[in-house]
Amino acid sequence: xxxxELVMDPCISVIVPVYNTAKYxxxxxxxxxxxxxxxxxxxxxxxxxxxNSAEILADYAARDARVRIVCHEINKGLLSVxxxxxxxxxxxxxxxxxxxxxxxxxxxxxLRTAAEKKHADMVHFPLVIRDRNHTLSPRVIxxxxxxxxxxxxxxxxxxxxRKYFVENAYGWSAVQKLYRTDVCxxxxxxxxxxxxx
Numbered sequence: 001x002x003x004x005e006l007v008m009d010p011c012i013s014v015i016v017p018v019y020n021t022a023k024y025x026x027x028x029x030x031x032x033x034x035x036x037x038x039x040x041x042x043x044x045x046x047x048x049x050x051x052n053s054a055e056i057l058a059d060y061a062a063r064d065a066r067v068r069i070v071c072h073e074i075n076k077g078l079l080s081v082x083x084x085x086x087x088x089x090x091x092x093x094x095x096x097x098x099x100x101x102x103x104x105x106x107x108x109x110x111l112r113t114a115a116e117k118k119h120a121d122m123v124h125f126p127l128v129i130r131d132r133n134h135t136l137s138p139r140v141i142x143x144x145x146x147x148x149x150x151x152x153x154x155x156x157x158x159x160x161x162r163k164y165f166v167e168n169a170y171g172w173s174a175v176q177k178l179y180r181t182d183v184c185x186x187x188x189x190x191x192x193x194x195x196x197x
Contacts, residue, residue: 004033006065010041012108013094013181015085017078018057019047024100025056031102033064037109042067043085044099048075053099079191082174086184095178111178123178 014032018025032042044057046069054071061067070084082096093115097103114123 004064004066005038007039007041010039010066010091011037011093011112012040012178013085013089013091014040014042014108015082015089015094015096016042016044016099017047017081017085017096018044018049018053018099019075019081020049020051020053021099022049022051022053022056025053027102028097028099029056029060029067031104032097032108033060033066034105035103035108036106037112040066040108041089041091043070043088044068045070045072045081045085045088047072047077047081083188083191086181086188089181091181093178094181094184096175098175101175115178115180120178121180121183125176125178 016028016032021028029042029044032040044060044067046054046057048071057067057069061069068088070088072081072084085096086094093112095111111123111125114120114125
């Protein structure tokens, strides 16, 4: 399959919330589109950006059929953006990537392999912080990276909630995880817009 070709049945949907991040958006999209795994889609949800994010997205969508754009006419916030992305997702799996973040090469292949090997509903992965502006102390970076590390074993049933919510062993957020799309949709179907995801 050639790069840039429309994927009718993608394995992974990468949902990118966009709000006034034109400065970072090309690096983010390039890091996704350069992945070696061919069967993915990018769903960029523009939350009524007032910078030139919309033009950047239109340019990428015109050049690469794997990029789909969802536009909000008014700014609705991150939860609404992520819900729009989940509704638009066609992949077996989905994940959220903030538009000022990037993937390392081979990242989607690694996630797919991990999910399929264990038949996982969710795969938690670590982050790597690159402080290009040197605004964070090395200690803060080390602590954030340590806290982001996933569990070295499988969690099932009540163990998931105990580790995440009771013991607060790891930070709980929507990013840094690959979700099975049907499970994510089911979990989010009744969430009111005032909650933060």
